[in-house]
Amino acid sequence: MTAATTTITTWNVNSVRIRLDGIAALIEAHDPDLLCLQETKVVNDSFPLDAFEALGYRHSIIAGMKSYNGVAILSRLPFADSGVRDWCGKADCRHVWATLENGVEVNNFYVPAGGDVPDAALNDKFAHKLRFLAEMINWFAARSAPANKLVLVGDLNVAPLETDVWSHKALLKVVSHTPIEVEALDALKASHRWIDTARIFTPPEETLYSWWSYRARDWETADRGRRLDHIWVTPALEDAVQSVDTLRPARGWERPSDHVPVTLTLSV
């Protein structure tokens, strides 16, 4: 049987309704079969499903709330199954998943950003972030051995490597790159023997970012980025990984998201 190509993009769009032109441009650039979006910021009834259907994405699982968070998977390929899961006892729309007919299960996460102060005793948002990661670790550790073909994508809001941030030293006490968060992300990675696919193609010695703050005067010249967006696969899919592309130019588009799309191509 000939392997088919499946292409999966993750993108924190920071409002799906205001980013429809950007989504069309992303499709031009990367032509993904699946779009995994975060921060859609819209309730399900107002989600622009029509626009995605017009672009060829007829299958979907969405979980949205007013103003905040929100995740979605839009797909050209039908789902065998799909669902929404709550974390930390909150129905705050941070995870949707879908299993394709070839058995590949795609999990799309929006991990809490964690606020400004990296101390769980002082900052409830940081405590929530650590609890969320701990719950993910337990969830994937408790699932059956990673013989299954799983994909985990999303805005994990942690930049784990020194080369995943513009200055390791300057960001050691900045939420997203603190040692306690990096430890949690490492534990999550170990929980199901996940493989960080972007780093197969861009070695850890090289910088790689997927997010640049809106607040920089000139994001491109300053290049004070962080790699917050990730695409992981289980070992059963390692040999299927063909390429990973981070669409840095998207940060320079008109009315950009502060995150850029990251796309994985699988041969399965």
Added chain:
DNA sequence: ATGGTCGGTGTCCGA
């Protein structure tokens, strides 16, 4: 060391 900008909302919150 500080402040800077978005998006959705509603006269601020979260990132």
